[in-house]
Amino acid sequence: MNKKLFVISGCSGVGKGTVINEFMKRNSDNFILSVSCTTRNPRPGEADGVNYFFITKEEFEQNIKDSKFLEYANFAGNYYGTKQKYVQQKMDEGFNVLLEIDTQGALQVKEKMPEAVLIFIAPPSVEELEHRLRGRHTEDEETIQKRLAQVKIELERSQKYDYTVINDSIERAVEEIERIVRGNVAR
Ligand code: 5GP
Numbered sequence: 222m223n224k225k226l227f228v229i230s231g232c233s234g235v236g237k238g239t240v241i242n243e244f245m246k247r248n249s250d251n252f253i254l255s256v257s258c259t260t261r262n263p264r265p266g267e268a269d270g271v272n273y274f275f276i277t278k279e280e281f282e283q284n285i286k287d288s289k290f291l292e293y294a295n296f297a298g299n300y301y302g303t304k305q306k307y308v309q310q311k312m313d314e315g316f317n318v319l320l321e322i323d324t325q326g327a328l329q330v331k332e333k334m335p336e337a338v339l340i341f342i343a344p345p346s347v348e349e350l351e352h353r354l355r356g357r358h359t360e361d362e363e364t365i366q367k368r369l370a371q372v373k374i375e376l377e378r379s380q381k382y383d384y385t386v387i388n389d390s391i392e393r394a395v396e397e398i399e400r401i402v403r404g405n406v407a408r
Pocket of ligand 1: 231293
């Protein structure tokens with residue numbers, strides 16, 4: 222059976238982490254959530270190799286030079302990227318791979334692998350999004366401002382995605398993603 226690459230993006234604070242965790246709980250038998258590399262500091266509770274591979278800027282830039290990334294982006298002042306080899310390995314092991322990456326990276330993936338399926342998780346409204354972002358209490362004001370400025374750009378880029386899912390309810394959003402996946406995975 223052909224293994225597929227799915228890419229999920231969404232504005233900061235849209236709740237995509239929760240939606241993806243729920244999706245993975247239900248679909249871990251044939252899906253793997255890709256672990257990205259980043260140069261940002263770990264948040265409390267995050268572990269190296271689980272949430273991200275936390276690497277230095279120098280290491281990241283060396284990987285760019287060596288063409289190790291399927292895609293990478295600079296997001297809110299830090300690098301984030303997906304290793305080509307990591308994704309290939311998981312597909313060879315028989316998993317569909319899910320990438321949770323930003324819109325710049327997603328569009329790079331679509332260029333290299335047009336068969337990849339791009340899903341954008343959108344907030345019910347921008348006001349609701351700002352409320353959720355502040356409620357998280359994990360970022361300072363400057364970071365929040367940077368991330369809100371990013372929202373407009375991300376919504377614009379989402380026009381190029383294959384699907385948009387509104388996260389008005391986690392349960393409903395997960396079910397919609399499952400329907401999209403079922404329609405795209407060869408049986
Ligand atoms: P956070 O710092 O909140 O974990 O992630 C910030 C943003 O970086 C999110 O939009 C997330 O989807 C994105 N991101 C995480 N990993 C990657 C990656 O490997 N590549 C790209 N392009 N974006 C990523």
